[in-house]
Amino acid sequence: MDLDKITAEEIGEDHISNGVNTPLRDDAFEKTDEEKIEIIQEHFAEIMHALGLDLTDDSLKGTPYRVAKMYVKEIFEGLNPKNKPVARQFNNNYDYQGMLVEKNIQVTSFCEHHFLPFIGKAHVGYISSGKKVIGLSKINRIVDYYSRRPQVQERLTLQIADELQEALETDDVAVFIDSKHLCVSTRGIKDQSSSTITAEYRGAFQNEDTQQKFIDYITTNTEIQ
Ligand SMILES: Nc1nc2c(ncn2[C@@H]2O[C@H](COP(=O)(O)OP(=O)(O)OP(=O)(O)O)[C@@H](O)[C@H]2O)c(=O)[nH]1
Numbered sequence: 001m002d003l004d005k006i007t008a009e010e011i012g013e014d015h016i017s018n019g020v021n022t023p024l025r026d027d028a029f030e031k032t033d034e035e036k037i038e039i040i041q042e043h044f045a046e047i048m049h050a051l052g053l054d055l056t057d058d059s060l061k062g063t064p065y066r067v068a069k070m071y072v073k074e075i076f077e078g079l080n081p082k083n084k085p086v087a088r089q090f091n092n093n094y095d096y097q098g099m100l101v102e103k104n105i106q107v108t109s110f111c112e113h114h115f116l117p118f119i120g121k122a123h124v125g126y127i128s129s130g131k132k133v134i135g136l137s138k139i140n141r142i143v144d145y146y147s148r149r150p151q152v153q154e155r156l157t158l159q160i161a162d163e164l165q166e167a168l169e170t171d172d173v174a175v176f177i178d179s180k181h182l183c184v185s186t187r188g189i190k191d192q193s194s195s196t197i198t199a200e201y202r203g204a205f206q207n208e209d210t211q212q213k214f215i216d217y218i219t220t221n222t223e224i225q
């Protein structure tokens with residue numbers, strides 16, 4: 001399969017049948033990265049032109065291409081399923097049945113209303129179904145993949161929970177995100193002190209004691225410095 005020219009139908013689960021989808025057009029995967037960069041570059045030059053900027057200036061002339069490349073290859077790379085991390089499963093041979101928490105995962109995402117960043121931490125917990133586990137770093141990679149799209153924090157939280165349930169073959173997952181939205185801190189109301197918390201508790205994490213244990217783990221600093 002030519003992953004550069006993948007179609008919506010070929011994507012299957014990722015964007016189409018997942019619980020909470022990023023709103024995408026049916027032809028979202030018909031263009032290559034290079035074709036997308038070309039189109040965005042032209043339009044961004046128009047935006048700069050409308051703002052009155054001189055595109056022949058040495059420092060500005062490369063900006064439309066830089067922005068286009070940044071959108072497609074960097075900050076919105078999570079729109080392209082070929083960048084989805086492969087979370088290879090391992091058998092849970094050691095039969096660890098406790099809670100596993102990956103905390104302080106960096107979140108660098110982008111508000112879909114203003115295309116400004118929101119930056120914070122995700123804390124993720126799961127209880128193994130007894131069958132499968134995935135490598136720790138894959139949890140961080142899943143958070144990063146779904147972050148690198150135009151997002152709202154609520155959808156990001158749910159997409160991470162959906163993906164973990166599938167990758168880990170368990171109902172028991174928790175996703176907690178605390179982040180600062182630059183659209184709130186740098187413009188509009190310009191409130192630099194507030195942050196936004198979203199939390200999704202599924203399966204055993206809906207039980208009050210289990211949920212409390214997860215919150216204790218993410219709020220207790222036990223790291224060896
Ligand atoms: N629920 C939710 N809202 C968000 C998120 N990121 C940004 N927003 C909000 O989206 C809203 C967009 O509101 P609008 O009234 O259409 O836009 P606006 O005039 O720029 O709003 P102000 O930010 O109040 O100036 C704002 O209130 C943002 O704070 C998010 O992740 N989740």
Ligand SMILES: [Zn+2]
Pocket residue numbers: 111112113114115116181183184
């Ligand atoms: Zn915003």
